[in-house]
Amino acid sequence: MDRRDFIQKTTVGAVALSLPVFPDYAASHRMGIVVHSYGFRWNSKADSPAYPAFTDALSLLEHCHQIGAGGVQVVVNGWSDDFAKKVRTRREKLDMYLEGSIGLPKKPEDVSKFEQDVRNAKEAGAHILRTVCSSGRRYEAYHSAGAFQDLRKNALASLKLAEPVLRRHKVKLGVENHKDWRAPELVGLLKELNSEWIGVTLDFGNSMALLEEPMTVVETLAPYVVSTHVKDMAVEEYANGFLLSEVPLGKGISDVPKMIDLCKKYNPAVTFSLEMITRDPLEIPCLTNDYWSTLSSVPGAELAQMLRLVRQHAYPSGLPRTTPLSAENKLAAEENNILECLAYSRDKLRLT
Template sequence: MLIGLSSYSFPWAVGIPGYVPTQPLTHDGLLERAIAWNVSAVQFGDNLPLDVLSVDEWKALRSKAEANGIQLEVGMRGLKPVNLKTYIRLAWEARSPFLRVVIDEGDFQPTVDEVMAIIKEKLPALRQAGVMLGIENHDRFSRRDLANIARKTDSDWVGFCVDTTNSMGAGESVLDVLDALTFLKVVNLHLKDFRAQRIESKMGFHVEGCEPGTGLLNIQNLLYDRKTYQLNKQDRPITLTLEQWPPFRNTLDETIAMELAWAEKGIQWIKQAITDLPK
């Protein structure tokens, strides 16, 4: 197992619509944190896209990662042929073992059949680049939809980045999702802790992110689970990537500071969980 940071480890520092920091976290800044915290991988998601870099900036980022023994992982949003063409090339240049994809983008919300048609069109490019497609679970697609997409396209080249919270919107737990994907390829786990509290009326729940290790995500049970053990029998090591949903706190600066502190604790949380795995 590899331990990784992501641009979604620091969503407030990168910036979200309506909340742009004075000095947003940059591509190089994210890589520097990975170096300082001694992690093995850095994932650049759609909130810190790689296609905006100049040729020289992109070359420098790759060289710096290689010099420090860090695996670059490439991510994108919007499963459109034009996006895939660009990002398959970037993943190949980065030697990224997979291309993490969030299918939907704004009004672009393809059906399962449309998703499969797009993937089939791009399979030759994925194979030629040696890059696996890593589809991220989101609440619009059930675990059965995801499994069918892989099985009906090419499960050797279509795998998954499984987020521990996203499928709650589909009424599914992360273990439900992993169970459906057993014997398919899961290349990445997004470890995101959360809590759920009843709203004041008691008729419903409020779900939000929390400090890693203090919420409802039992990382020990997840990593001990037989489904997760199965992942380690694959031909590619799985990356355990820290992601966060930090709630806003008074000011943007205060929120970013909290997010940074949580992330540092989160990496230690993951490292300790791996250390505690039975040998």
Template structure:
């Protein structure tokens, strides 16, 4: 099993000029990991179309590919939405990079039912290009959809080129136990976002799902890893260390089978940040805390990488 790293794990460093895609590739290799997942979604201070990748200029893409190959890494792309015109450009860029999997997600903040209904038709339009370049599309359960809703979508599309990005933690935002998420999505999974979470309290009425170093949270990451190793044909698992990060619940209690906070993975914990700010400020921390949060993020990534390599040693050797 190969272990990769998603650029979101260093989002503060990318946003604030502390890292570019070449730095990230070198850091991934330094950590002893096997691949990179490059997020091309717009974010603060990043290219509005190509995110952490920076550009789709062919010369730039070739340089990125050469850097990836220099360290013997694999490469995947993280995108969003299903709009065909945009996605054809993404597939062309992925081909130049040597990426064989593109992750996307359907809901971009609109009406979920309409987005899910439109997705099969959009994806049908890009299937010929995916087939041409032998690239698979992996749709993520992205905070709004239960595992059952994702499986229904994949069955509607009904193509061997389209499957799932199994994000082991995103089901929590729809009140789904992570082990249930992984068990249900495993048969359809092409790639992953592997992470850990705790529940934290923002104020009296506001509870959030909060990223934390893998192994330090309340997700049974050991069991999730074991399922992905034993019940899929996966050859890669990608770390997405989502701290500093928090997310709100997107559906009503019980939507994914869990009805209350307080037990197991939904136990409420103290906020984990090293500075005194609200969880809602983690992703974009105040300037006076930025340096401390960037240092903390790097420490959390390193801890997560070490933990994941140990899991691989436990289950894959």
């Protein structure tokens, strides 16, 4: 199949978009792993024989293959032509998919480096790339409506610089909902770009930080999905709002099987990449004034709905925390969480 057409259904109308299907891009049905799942182990300085550091895409590929993952999504930045070819050779032998994570050009003089990274990613076998538009979480990085509007303007400019490169190399880019865009805002950005080469890297849990119910986010963004960050979320009240944590699949509040099915409905070729980040809970200070400096248009009913959800779904024995753990135990907890998620994906999601 060379191309397939589907209708993107949104609350403001219907937009047709053609998604190219790449015959040489063998998408695996097995769950893959996002490099950020290995926040402790990636370039780790810990001297751990049990959990040696991953220093590049090759070492990540090897380990993920050993534990039964179907592929990886990994940062592509400054790869040499020779390294890209090594990644392709090993990836093909292991029969795994590869997706890249890439930074956007901020100004015209950045385009040549961006294009080289795209070229190397494609040489390694990645036809799907993921990016983010913000350097930080919305409620931490932006403190006025004007500052957030500047983010939108700059993001649009960067994506317009990137689009001709993506089109020329026939590589798709997914913009992540990265605790920056609420789902309708991201849809608006994509409609303004109006490019078949730019869609969404759909994160299953991030947007709770912006008071969006997870299933509503997936329903809104799934028509645009080109890649995914699969996760399950748990919550807990605290004085200024609520705490938010990734937890092993099946242990949180998200209906992960339904989310998977929705993504498949709109893009049958989409891969599912686990982003199980083992860390202390994130503070979502939604009861502070500063939190609302860029979110004044969000109805109070959505705040009430989220706080009600938090109170109804207290995590048994409290959210997990990593600060008290030794370096070795952090590495062990990270690996165990990933293995538990892979087992769930095989046994419950039938991603085999």
